[in-house]
Amino acid sequence: MEAQSSKWVFRMTPIRFLLLILAGVAAALAVYRLVVGLGATTNLNDHWPWGLWIGFDVLTGVALAGGGYSVALIAHILHIEKFNVIARSAMLTSLLGYLLVMIGLFLDIGQWFNFWRPFVSWGYHSVLFEVFWCVSLYTTVQVLEFGEIGTEKVAKSWHRLFAKAMPFLLIVGVLLPTLHQSSLGALYLTQVGKLHPLWWSPYIGLFFLMSSFFVGPAMVTVETSLAGRAWKHWVDVKIIRSLQRIGVTVMLMYLILKIWDLFARDAMQYVFAGGLESTMFLIEMGLGVIIPIIIFFIPWGKTRAGLITAGALVALGVIINRMNVVIVGMIGYSGAGYIPSAIEILVTVGLVAGGALAYCFICDNFRILDHQEEQHKVAQ
């Protein structure tokens, strides 16, 4: 396998070439944005201070990258070893996801050269402070966790040290996301009376945490199927199914809690009220939660196609949820609409493309997908 040789490879395919162009365009636009400012490049204004970059690149990106911590918890903290086969790719996706989030955040702040300020000026009673610290620390932890893989190929003498540090890194690496996945939702606690009651809830932090947990297995399913196609590396359907069982369990609890919360806040009336908010809420819950649960319990849910479909729907549902919170749920209060500018969209697309390219490059060169035999070797 290429990954085991010490040479560096990067196969160029038409899709990768397209991704490269998209990432290049985004990089140029990002530099342009940093020079000329936010007003000239985005459709943000005083009514819409937060838009696509916060909504998709940050809030959604962090959730979708949640696969890393839920799989790390299941495979490495609970030592359920059958999941080892997917752990590396899940954690790699997560690392890349967080790096993209950091870039997205960086592009979105006005005083970007001042980004380090909260490290020294502690606004500790801001929820954003918790988000900032946890995301920064967690990205660092993930880079160190990747060190264990990286040193299999480069700087090999460091490998023992990284391997030794893994238990500590893994524990911190599960603890931090638990904190900031919920605090990302809790950012919107301040939007009381502004964010539509279908989404504003005293439990919004818990909802964000739970959805970031169950989107993990879903993302891993989608991603392993894509990787399976690209590298001819198929993960056993049974493993995917038992991973999704964990996700579906949390999703059922999420659904029950959500319904209870709507009743408790007397917000059930808005669910079938018609209009933009109720439609988007029904799409989010129907497509992203209820249908995937149904798929899991019917015979189709035992097949690879069924599981991939369910996983893709869950991921889509979480994307819709985050965009509903950031955009749809705020339209009623703001009285104005917001459509991202072409530059905002191209930068977001390019960031995702860059992430996909990085994933491909690392899979080509490091032992991510096929590392079973390595583990046997160590075990003997």
Add this chain to the structure above:
Amino acid sequence: MAYVKFDTPGKGVLVDLTKCVGCGSCSLACKLWNDLGHDDEVPDQGPDAKLSDKNWTAVKFFALEKDNEPVYRFVKNQCLHCQHPACESACFSRAFQRTENGPVVYYPHLCVGCRYCMLACPFDVPKFQWDKSFPLVTKCQMCSSRVDKGEAPACVGVCPTNVMTYGDRDELLAMARKTIESDDKYIKHIYGEHEAGGTNWLYISDIPFEKLGFRTDVTTRPIQEYSHEFLKYTPPVIVAWGGLLSAMYVYTKRRKEVAGKDKKDVPM
């Protein structure tokens, strides 16, 4: 969990909207004192007046009906200087701080430009310099340097019809209550007494506040408390969840070793 607990509510301003004739000298004084620019597209006076990065205060014109008679009212807007400011609790780099004298002051050098303050403010006060390369947030500072010297904010001093009274919030509140109780024309509501936990700028009016562009559904609970309600769980969660994760790690690993399984744990 406020940064500093102040013993006194500090200084404030009472605005009596029935007295305003809409001359706009307050807005001009604000621009002169704070060296703000002018923007033709965003007026600081008239029916379309609104706050912006250049208009820290704006006087909005309303044509309304009262007792079937047309009436005109002018509403001066600016930062309300909350007792428990949402912007202060939202800012992760302490760029907003309420001072002992009452003003909520913005410190540009601490600002990252994340705009969470704009989201958090229940009155939508902070504005952003969208046309700049390195934009800052802007808002009324209640002329804090003047207030610290015992002087009234610039806008208050120039008002020709005494719309605004500057003083201790306690005393202003008592004065406002006396005014609205002794005169039937006033709405029996002091805007800012309880909104968002209380503000240092207070308003009285003879027209219902919701007709004058005020947000009357704003929570009376300080926005800070919503964040605090969540953040207070952070330390116990770190300790409990971190401990539990460590325990689970050690336990499941040990169990596997005791069970005599030949596979050694290989992280990742």
